[in-house]
Amino acid sequence: MRPIIRLFFFVLRRLLMPFMLLYAALSKPKPVSRDAVAQAQVDADCKGLTLYQFNTCPFCIKVKKEVHRLALPITMANIQKDSNARQKLEQQGGKSQVPCLHIVDHDGNEQWLYESAEINRYLQQRFAA
Numbered sequence: 001m002r003p004i005i006r007l008f009f010f011v012l013r014r015l016l017m018p019f020m021l022l023y024a025a026l027s028k029p030k031p032v033s034r035d036a037v038a039q040a041q042v043d044a045d046c047k048g049l050t051l052y053q054f055n056t057c058p059f060c061i062k063v064k065k066e067v068h069r070l071a072l073p074i075t076m077a078n079i080q081k082d083s084n085a086r087q088k089l090e091q092q093g094g095k096s097q098v099p100c101l102h103i104v105d106h107d108g109n110e111q112w113l114y115e116s117a118e119i120n121r122y123l124q125q126r127f128a129a
């Protein structure tokens with residue numbers, strides 16, 4: 001049963017892909033503007049962040065909109081195109097669900113943050129001020 005459900009969602013995603021990509025492109029919010037010093041700090045802070053995602057995932061689109069709105073240069077790891085990224089997400093994060101934000105803090109501590117709402121909350125708390 002599981003493979004059939006997976007196949008159903010695979011086909012559905014393929015059919016919806018052009019519409020999802022169009023929606024993602026058209027619904028991009030205007031990015032916030034910071035002075036050069038503040039943006040440089042944000043850019044440096046984002047070096048420890050990687051968003052695991054893929055293009056036609058609606059939850060990933062939701063997070064990527066927020067990333068764009070907050071003008072965050074976060075590295076994107078596309079798990080459909082990069083099998084190493086998928087493997088790393090599964091093995092280190094614990095599951096293959098996306099979106100997932102990999103956070104490495106200044107001391108090298110790592111966190112794998114799942115759930116689009118949680119990720120957006122984290123980004124807002126850290127970067128919206």
Ligand SMILES: N[C@@H](CCC(=O)N[C@@H](CS)C(=O)NCC(=O)O)C(=O)O
Nearest residue numbers: 057058059096097098099115116117
């Ligand atoms: N509640 C989650 C839903 C995420 C979700 O369902 N992601 C799908 C892709 S659109 C996924 O990764 N499915 C594969 C899996 O769960 O292993 C969120 O808001 O982030």
